[in-house]
Amino acid sequence: MKRFLAFLLAAASAFAAHAQAPQPPEIAAKGYLLLDMTANKVLAEREADQPNDPASLTKLMTAYLVFNALKEKRLTLDQTLNVSKRAWDERKEDASLMFIDTTMTPKVDELLRGMIVQSGNDASVALAEGVGGTVEQFVAMMNKQAQAWGLKNTSFRNVTGMTEPGHKSSARDMATIAANLIRDFPDYYPYYSVREYTYNKIKQGNRNLLLGRDPSVDGMKTGYTKDAGYCLIASAQREFPNGKRRLLSVVMGTASKEARATESQKLLNWGYSAFDAVRLFDKDAAIAKAQVWKGTSAEAKLGAAQAVYVAVPRGEGANLKTQVERTDPLIAPLAKGQKVGVLKVTTASGVAVAEVPLVVQEQVPLAGIFGRAWDAIRLWIK
Missing domain, CATH: 3.40.710.10 (DD-peptidase/beta-lactamase superfamily)
Structure with missing residues (x-):
């Protein structure tokens, strides 16, 4: 029964994705x-x-x-x-x-x-x-x-x-x-x-x-x-x-x-x-912030290298969802432009629209020896 329900859910999801895709x-x-x-x-x-x-x-x-x-x-x-x-x-x-x-x-x-x-x-x-x-x-x-x-x-x-x-x-x-x-x-x-x-x-x-x-x-x-x-x-x-x-x-x-x-x-x-082409974020806009370990800064701003546009069926733009997936833990040094994750964009029904690389917007150098040692202890405890 569980397998049958899973099959029905998968079929319904596939049908919904197909139904909302405009036919050329x-x-x-x-x-x-x-x-x-x-x-x-x-x-x-x-x-x-x-x-x-x-x-x-x-x-x-x-x-x-x-x-x-x-x-x-x-x-x-x-x-x-x-x-x-x-x-x-x-x-x-x-x-x-x-x-x-x-x-x-x-x-x-x-x-x-x-x-x-x-x-x-x-x-x-x-x-x-x-x-x-x-x-x-x-x-x-x-x-x-x-x-x-x-x-x-x-x-x-x-x-x-x-x-x-x-x-x-x-x-x-x-x-x-x-x-x-x-x-x-x-x-x-x-x-x-x-x-x-x-x-x-x-x-x-x-x-x-x-x-x-x-x-x-x-x-x-x-x-x-x-x-x-x-x-x-x-x-x-x-x-x-x-x-x-x-x-x-x-x-x-x-x-x-x-x-x-x-x-x-x-x-x-x-x-x-x-x-529709939907502009989600402008160039250089901070999309997310992430904790940084062993760096001179405790966090890093993450963004996209260019303005983020996605193409969606007409009228679907208001229903988009975004999710950030990134490397964890982020350990310094981090270079400006370094890829550390992706921004996933989906429709309300879960259909994938785009995956945009997330990069570090400002470099984060290594902290001093005491800062690195303190963060090493915190990571070990964590």
Whole structure:
């Protein structure tokens, strides 16, 4: 009887959790994922870990490494780069092009616009050679970065996204690349909102149709090959009473340019309407206090490294519960930023919403020899 009651309680809990989870719309794609970047939570997904041909979504990783080279001052936006025969040869593949040739010395800024706005394969090769020396070395850098992020379904063979054996990624991995690019390089992200670009008297429009349809969409990247189908990563930021909220949608393998825009828009609109982003704590706010042993201070303030947002089904924000779980006892020295616990956030019915690392907000050095000895005795008694 007890086992039967336990089964009923577990089933009721699972049903309640399922009942309160908003159901995403039908999305016509091989795979998709919708990420709430503000709350760092996946709101919906299907076949998100299935490796696929990523087409020109590949260029997000190409851009990430170029942006990193700019940040580290190994490259400048005004710097000119030579156009190699290899970059020129990209036009043999009937691919998207910026239309540069070996007589030109375009600036890095121009090449970035050519790669991002016009999706130029020739611009991608020129930038890769400018940063890595060779395309092969740059591809090795791409795979090294993918490994550093723990991307399990991604393997790069080129910098353009042209179909090649072993060149693959997934919706989840692509979302990770895109989210890191937005977070790490906010000064360069505006390249992705540029609607059109003219180089060498050839004007080309951005293939991201949502830039002209949804004013909250400010990037990111399209992709297409015969094997990949039509792909789109779209990022939108909308204003809400408690602040700005950014969603990132990834659709892979849709049937047309129109379909990838339509399916992405459906995901974004659903994410904004079905979920609330609730700000629980501001950055640097003290979430909890904990007793410290053998330190110059008897307690430590614990908080989160960033403002704490959680994504919950619409209307559930008022019913959230929080619980602090931390290491005990806390023994000095404690460094600022040291993780010592987690803040668990659940709904009223006990469904897990988020786990946020708790860190020490101010360092606590070791106490003197007598203070340490006294606390050692107290701990022994305790």
